Amino acid sequence: MSVQSSTLAPFGINPDTGFLPARDPLTRLPAHFQAWDDLGAQLPALLLASQARAAIARMPELEIERLEGEAERERALLLLSTFVSAYVWGVPKPAERIPRPLAVPLCRLAEQMGRKPIIHHAANVLNNWRRLDSARPIRLDNLALLQGFLTSSDEAWFILVTVEVEKAGASAPTELLRAQEAIERNNIAALAKSLERLTAIIGRMEAALRRMYEQCDPYIFYHRVRPFFASWNPPGVIYEGVSERPQMYAGGSAGQSALVQSLDAALSVRHESAASRPFIHEMRAYMPPAHRRFVETLERGPDLRAYVIAHETNAPQLLDRYNACIGALDQFRYLHLKIAVEYISQQAPPGAEGKGTGGTDLRAFLGAVKKETRARRLPSERTP
Ligand code: HEM
Numbered sequence: 001m002s003v004q005s006s007t008l009a010p011f012g013i014n015p016d017t018g019f020l021p022a023r024d025p026l027t028r029l030p031a032h033f034q035a036w037d038d039l040g041a042q043l044p045a046l047l048l049a050s051q052a053r054a055a056i057a058r059m060p061e062l063e064i065e066r067l068e069g070e071a072e073r074e075r076a077l078l079l080l081s082t083f084v085s086a087y088v089w090g091v092p093k094p095a096e097r098i099p100r101p102l103a104v105p106l107c108r109l110a111e112q113m114g115r116k117p118i119i120h121h122a123a124n125v126l127n128n129w130r131r132l133d134s135a136r137p138i139r140l141d142n143l144a145l146l147q148g149f150l151t152s153s154d155e156a157w158f159i160l161v162t163v164e165v166e167k168a169g170a171s172a173p174t175e176l177l178r179a180q181e182a183i184e185r186n187n188i189a190a191l192a193k194s195l196e197r198l199t200a201i202i203g204r205m206e207a208a209l210r211r212m213y214e215q216c217d218p219y220i221f222y223h224r225v226r227p228f229f230a231s232w233n234p235p236g237v238i239y240e241g242v243s244e245r246p247q248m249y250a251g252g253s254a255g256q257s258a259l260v261q262s263l264d265a266a267l268s269v270r271h272e273s274a275a276s277r278p279f280i281h282e283m284r285a286y287m288p289p290a291h292r293r294f295v296e297t298l299e300r301g302p303d304l305r306a307y308v309i310a311h312e313t314n315a316p317q318l319l320d321r322y323n324a325c326i327g328a329l330d331q332f333r334y335l336h337l338k339i340a341v342e343y344i345s346q347q348a349p350p351g352a353e354g355k356g357t358g359g360t361d362l363r364a365f366l367g368a369v370k371k372e373t374r375a376r377r378l379p380s381e382r383t384p
């Protein structure tokens with residue numbers, strides 16, 4: 001089937017790298033922005049010495065108009081959104097006001113890019129890696145983190161494993177479009193093939209996620225990594241020079257990844273319960289607008305599950321392939337829920353159990369999302 005790069009390009013997707021940028025993220029900005037690059041390099045030491053807030057407050061106010069092209073804007077948003085979360089959470093008493101030299105460029109840039117002025121998946125994962133050897137592939141054994149907070153190896157691993165999951169799913173967008181095209185052309189064999197490939201892709205995403213255990217320790221994650229990814233405390237923070245009204249934003253979460261939401265959209269997995277729908281939909285506002293449009297485009301496409309049901313008699317193999325795919329997504333979510341419980345619920349002091357960085361009651365939310373995935377399996381005597 002003929003899904004071309006030109007079909008994916010308007011959605012900011014590359015056939016080889018998926019939702020990761022087609023070109024490796026920039027490691028530096030032009031000279032005018034040196035103060036931001038320097039602050040980024042110093043940030044771990046400044047945080048350790050409890051000096052990050054003061055250093056950020058002294059930042060010069062630079063003009064984002066001098067940023068040229070998407071890659072420079074992405075690097076600037078990575079730095080500024082890291083600074084704002086470091087500013088708020090860098091000392092025990094969270095800040096309630098963001099100083100103007102950070103607030104103004106951050107809010108203007110985030111608005112220009114259709115994003116939010118807080119740490120988020122697209123900045124902190126999709127655009128936060130470099131290859132150790134540019135001749136070798138984007139793979140965990142060839143990746144380093146560009147910008148972190150305390151930058152422990154556990155923190156780097158947490159982000160880089162998420163990059164690895166995105167890379168494992170890089171061909172999913174192409175395959176999802178192929179599946180929809182196959183339905184539109186009533187090509188059962190092509191649809192069956194796509195479902196088979198998608199099952200393998202989701203399996204590789206699960207294998208990548210499982211690698212979290214290798215070098216990200218749950219205790220370190222909970223106490224030293226996760227705090228910087230938190231949502232603002234209600235009623236939000238004031239971005240000085242932008243508005244005197246507090247702005248409330250959710251913290252960083254891979255729930256903001258368009259990859260898993262695209263799989264749901266095309267595989268007819270719907271999250272419509274009170275426990276799941278609000279967060280899933282809210283997270284779309286944190287995706288790059290082109291990625292969000294991709295999820296919505298898939299959602300408006302043909303209903304794959306209904307097509308499988310309609311062809312149950314003349315093409316029973318489709319039902320098995322569909323169930324295998326849903327089974328793989330269910331397995332991915334089973335592992336993810338297990339990780340969330342081990343890395344958050346089991347690390348939390350009694351009474352504080354269970355909130356994700358995106359602010360959900362994690363067992364209720366992740367449990368519902370998983371249940372809604374499993375519920376899409378179709379009854380079949382031949383499916384175990
Ligand atoms: C230590 C590792 C991880 C932990 C503790 C964790 C925890 C959580 C929690 C608590 C949520 C609920 C939303 C919130 O309040 O933030 C969530 C959502 C989500 N996370 Fe993770 N997560 C981890 C790694 C990952 C990775 C590597 C991915 C891969 C892309 C991922 C994908 C998702 C997705 C897609 C959601 C939305 C729910 C869904 O669609 O299933 N997470 N995560």
